Amino acid sequence: MNFVDTHTHMYAEEFDKDRKEVMDKAIKNGITHFFLPNVDVHSIQPMLNLCWDYQDNCFPMMGLHPCSVDEHVEAHLFQIQKWFKKRKFYGVGEIGLDYYWSLDFKEQQISAFKKQIQWAIQIDLPIVIHSRNSTEDVISILKEMHHPRLRGIFHCFSGNNQQAKEVISLGFLLGIGGVLTFKNGGLDKAIEDIDLKHMVLETDAPYLAPVPFRGKRNESFYVLEIAKKLAELKNVGLNQVAEITTQNALAVFSV
Numbered sequence: 262m263n264f265v266d267t268h269t270h271m272y273a274e275e276f277d278k279d280r281k282e283v284m285d286k287a288i289k290n291g292i293t294h295f296f297l298p299n300v301d302v303h304s305i306q307p308m309l310n311l312c313w314d315y316q317d318n319c320f321p322m323m324g325l326h327p328c329s330v331d332e333h334v335e336a337h338l339f340q341i342q343k344w345f346k347k348r349k350f351y352g353v354g355e356i357g358l359d360y361y362w363s364l365d366f367k368e369q370q371i372s373a374f375k376k377q378i379q380w381a382i383q384i385d386l387p388i389v390i391h392s393r394n395s396t397e398d399v400i401s402i403l404k405e406m407h408h409p410r411l412r413g414i415f416h417c418f419s420g421n422n423q424q425a426k427e428v429i430s431l432g433f434l435l436g437i438g439g440v441l442t443f444k445n446g447g448l449d450k451a452i453e454d455i456d457l458k459h460m461v462l463e464t465d466a467p468y469l470a471p472v473p474f475r476g477k478r479n480e481s482f483y484v485l486e487i488a489k490k491l492a493e494l495k496n497v498g499l500n501q502v503a504e505i506t507t508q509n510a511l512a513v514f515s516v
């Protein structure tokens with residue numbers, strides 16, 4: 262039985278003191294693949310270092326996170342885009358819109374998102390979307406930019422049941438994370454009648470730790486807690502959740 266963490270920032274400084282220990286524990290417990298989304302120009306090197314140390318397990322993505330969009334957005338995008346020519350990346354991410362932290366650069370967020378979607382279509386890569394408090398706008402941009410090669414994951418999906426179905430019809434998978442284990446998180450209701458074939462597992466470590474670690478530092482090993490909760494909700498064995506979500510993850514990232 263093995264698991265894929267489709268969204269983890271194990272390169273973050275929160276793990277500087279014990280990264281090897283935490284990575285080795287996850288691998289020993291069956292987490293075989295770690296997909297690492299980039300966030301800004303400063304996170305690239307730490308991310309690539311981790312991929313170098315764990316070449317069989319870690320797979321990098323490249324993109325500019327919406328919370329990293331500021332008045333220097335054009336310069337950042339210019340630097341990030343150059344990386345696609347330098348080595349292989351498995352997705353364009355994480356990209357999207359964040360209306361929770363700040364609306365100061367909303368217009369820039371939208372144009373950076375669209376620009377990076379264009380890259381993904383050109384290079385033929387999946388996108389990994391951050392959509393905090395912005396599910397509706399993200400969905401309408403995806404509709405507007407519809408293309409047969411446009412695909413990917415709604416990371417930390419937080420919409421309702423109708424939005425879940427819309428996202429799936431647009432060719433996207435739902436990234437299921439720690440929120441599923443939260444009391445009154447609402448995600449259980451949103452995915453009640455959604456088939457496992459539309460879902461992948463993720464932690465978003467070091468953020469959003471699942472119960473019983475809620476509020477603490479998250480790590481990829483905890484993807485097991487999310488898988489257990491999903492198995493319970495869907496009334497299937499843990500091995501079935503492992504098998505189907507692993508298959509979905511490796512297919513979307515072409516691994």
Ligand SMILES: [Zn+2]
Nearest residue numbers: 268298355465
């Ligand atoms: Zn993330």
